[in-house]
Amino acid sequence: MATHNLVDTSLAATSIGQGLYLYFQTADGGLAEISRPSSTGSYSAPALISLAARLINGASNPKAAKLFTPLAASTYRGNKYLFYVDDKNTLRDVYFSNGAWNYGTLHDTLPTQCAQYSKLAAVTLVNQYDVNFLCLYYQTSDMTADIKSVNYSPHGWKNGQPDLTDPPLFGTSLAAVKPEAGINIAGGGNLGVLFFQFDNLGLASSQNNAINQGFQNTKLSPHSALAAVDDGSIAHCFYTSDDNQIQRVSVDSNGALTGPVSIVSAQNTTPKSGITAVLLPTSPEELVLFYQNQQADLYASIFKQGEGLSFHLVLARNPSMQPAASSSGDGWSSTGSQRLT
Numbered sequence: 647m648a649t650h651n652l653v654d655t656s657l658a659a660t661s662i663g664q665g666l667y668l669y670f671q672t673a674d675g676g677l678a679e680i681s682r683p684s685s686t687g688s689y690s691a692p693a694l695i696s697l698a699a700r701l702i703n704g705a706s707n708p709k710a711a712k713l714f715t716p717l718a719a720s721t722y723r724g725n726k727y728l729f730y731v732d733d734k735n736t737l738r739d740v741y742f743s744n745g746a747w748n749y750g751t752l753h754d755t756l757p758t759q760c761a762q763y764s765k766l767a768a769v770t771l772v773n774q775y776d777v778n779f780l781c782l783y784y785q786t787s788d789m790t791a792d793i794k795s796v797n798y799s800p801h802g803w804k805n806g807q808p809d810l811t812d813p814p815l816f817g818t819s820l821a822a823v824k825p826e827a828g829i830n831i832a833g834g835g836n837l838g839v840l841f842f843q844f845d846n847l848g849l850a851s852s853q854n855n856a857i858n859q860g861f862q863n864t865k866l867s868p869h870s871a872l873a874a875v876d877d878g879s880i881a882h883c884f885y886t887s888d889d890n891q892i893q894r895v896s897v898d899s900n901g902a903l904t905g906p907v908s909i910v911s912a913q914n915t916t917p918k919s920g921i922t923a924v925l926l927p928t929s930p931e932e933l934v935l936f937y938q939n940q941q942a943d944l945y946a947s948i949f950k951q952g953e954g955l956s957f958h959l960v961l962a963r964n965p966s967m968q969p970a971a972s973s974s975g976d977g978w979s980s981t982g983s984q985r986l987t
Contacts, residue, residue, distance in 0.1 A: 650672065650673055650692075651670045651671070651672060651673070651678075651692075651938070651942065651943075651944055652670070652671045652672060652673050652675075652713075652714070653673075653916075653938075653942040654714070654916065654918045654919070654920070654938070654942070655670045655671040655672075655714075655920060655938070656670070656671065656714070656715060656716050656717040656765070656920045657669070657670055657717065657920040657921065657922040657936050657937070657938075657944075658670075658717035658718050658719035658728065658729075658766075658768075658922055659719060659922045659923070659924040659934070659936055660719040660720055660721050660726060660727075660924060661721075661924050661925070661926050661927060662721050662724065662726065662927075663926075663927065663928055664683070664684040664926060664928050664929070665681065665682065665683050665684070666681065666682040666924060666926060666934060667679055667680070667681050667682075667719065667726060668680045668681075668922070668936055668944075668946075669717050669719050669728050670692075670717070670920075670944065671711065671713075671714070671715060671717070672692075672694070674700060675699075675700040675710065675711065675712075675713050676694050676695070676698060676699045676700060676710075676711075677694070677695045677698040677711055677717075677728065677730065678692040678693060678694050678695060679692070679693050679695060679728075680692050680693075680944075681693070689946070695728070695740060695747050696747070697709065697740050697747050697748070697749060698710055698711050698730065698740060708732070708733075709732065709738060709749060709753075710732065710733070711730040711731065711732060711738075712730075712731055712732055712733045712735070715730045715731045715732075716730070716731055716764060716765040716766040717729065717730055717766065718766035718767050718768035718782060718783075718820075719768060720768040720769055720770050720780055721770060722741075722770050722778065722780045722798065723778065725741045725742055725743045726741060726742040727739055727740075727741045727750065727768065727780060728740050728741070729752075729766050729768055729782055730766075731760060731764070731766070732753075734759070735759050735760055735761070735762050735764075735787070736753060736757060736758065736759050736760075737752055737753065737758045737759075737760060737766075737782065737784060737796065738750070738752060738753045739751075739752045739753075739782075751802065751803065752782075752796065752798070752803050755802055755803050756796055756802075756803040756804070756805070758784070758796055758805075759787065760784040760785060760786065760787065761784075761785045761786060761787040761791070761816075761817075762787065763785070763816060763817035764784045764785035764786075764787075764817070765784075765785065765817070765818065765819045765820045766782065766783065766784055766820060767782075767783040767820035767821050767822040767840065768780065768781065768782045768783070768822065769781055769822035769823060769824060769838045771824060771825070771836060771837070771838050772836065773836045778799070779797050779798060779799040780797065780798040780799075781795050781796075781797050781798075781806060781822065781837075781838050782795060782796050782797075782798075783795045783820050783822055783838075783840055784796075784820075785814070785816075785817070785818065785820075791814055791815075791816045792814075793814055793818075793820070793840065793842060793852075794806075814842050814843065814844065814845065815842075815843045815844060815845045815847065815869065816845075817869055818842045818843040818869070818872075819842070819843060819869070819870060819871050819872035819885075820840060820841070820842055820872065821840070821841040821842075821872040821873050821874035821883065822838045822839065822840045822841070822874065823838065823839050823841075823874045823875060823876040823881055824838060824839070824876055825837060825838060825839050825853060826839075826876045826878055826879070826881060826899070827879075827899040827900075828879075828880075828881060828897045828898050828899040828900060828901045828902075829851060829853075829858070829876070829881045829897050829901070830853065831851075831852070831853040831854070831856040831857075831858055835853075835854065837853050837854050838853070839851050839852070839853050839876075839881070840852050840853070841872055841874050841883050842872070843866055843869070843870060843872070843885075844859075847865075847866050847867075847868060847870075848861065848863075848864060848866065849861035849864045849866055849872075849883065849885060849895070851883075860903060861883075861895060861903070864885070864887075864893070864895060864906055865887055865888055866885050866886065866887065866888075867885075867886045867887060867888050867890065867917070870885045870886040870887075871884075871885065871886050871918075871919060871920050871921040871937075872884065872885050872921070873885075873921045873922045873923040873935070874923070875923045875924065875925045875933060876925075877925055877931075879898065879899050880896050880897065880898050880899070881896065881897045882894055882895070882896050882923070882933070883895050883896075883897075884909075884921055884923055884935065885921075886915070886917075886919070886921070887906070887908075890915060890917050891908040891910065892908070892909055892910035892915060892921060892935070892937065893905065893906040893907065893908055893909070894906060894907050894909050895907075909935070909947075909949075910935070910937065910947065915937055915938065915939060915940070916938050916939065916940050916942065919937045919938040919939075920937070920938065921935065921936065921937045922935075922936050923935045923936070931950055932948065932949070932950055933948075933949045933950075934946055934947070934948050934949075935947045935949070
């Protein structure tokens with residue numbers, strides 16, 4: 647089975663401790679993981695997630711991901727969770743525990759259908775009772791294009807908030823982070839902060855049913871990819887602009903907005919590239935951004951905060967590709983690169 651990535655695949659990433667994990671769809675429709683076990687370690691070769699294969703023992707797998715499925719990833723109680731959509735546009739999950747991938751319970755206990763154009767976002771939160779719960783966001787298939795969520799806790803899967811009916815773009819990308827100071831919206835409580843694209847193509851965030859329209863001066867490309875991270879003091883949101891640059895806007899703990907700043911140039915990305923970003927809990931000053939180049943190779947740019955000179959070195963799956971470097975001068979600096987084999 648193929649392990650090279652599908653052109654314009656969705657991308658999702660998460661981390662546990664020093665471990666970093668990237669998920670993508672392969673050319674034959676399977677799902678695969680690339681891992682980096684530590685901040686000083688190497689990236690692994692792609693490993694297929696056999697439970698999500700399109701064919702198992704020659705037979706069609708009804709639990710497989712549809713082609714060009716959206717992806718989202720998070721962690722819950724030390725286990726990795728990967729979310730995707732099947733051929734019937736129903737939400738599904740698999741999780742990694744005790745050294746193996748397992749089917750999750752979302753499909754069987756709370757069957758949830760999303761729009762055929764829906765993207766996904768996931769984040770793990772803590773409620774007012776110090777109980778962890780995992781929140782998965784998706785877009786509905788009716789004419790309102792509502793953004794809704796399902797939540798997983800020790801009590802299982804339940805429908806959750808928000809029910810966002812302000813006008814999101816049909817097929818908007820979604821990115822979710824924890825509710826830290828600066829991006830919290832009044833009345834949002836412990837619910838996650840969700841970044842999305844308005845139908846006027848502007849960037850916005852929401853929490854509960856409240857909307858933050860303070861990003862409306864940003865210029866996103868139609869159906870821009872989105873990614874977001876929050877290190878507890880600054881939230882960063884990444885998106886693709888009209889000129890095919892990957893841009894970053896940042897919000898500090900006082901709510902002050904900086905950017906946008908171009909961090910990946912147009913010649914390095916495909917216009918429909920998925921993007922995803924992740925911070926390591928053990929090294930929050932290190933940020934890793936994943937995307938596809940114009941040859942559909944998967945790239946990783948690794949940045950460290952506070953260093954003046956910044957280089958973007960790439961992870962290329964194509965053996966003919968050579969590492970490329972470019973300076974951004976924005977306070978984040980690349981620390982290295984390795985080819986994917």
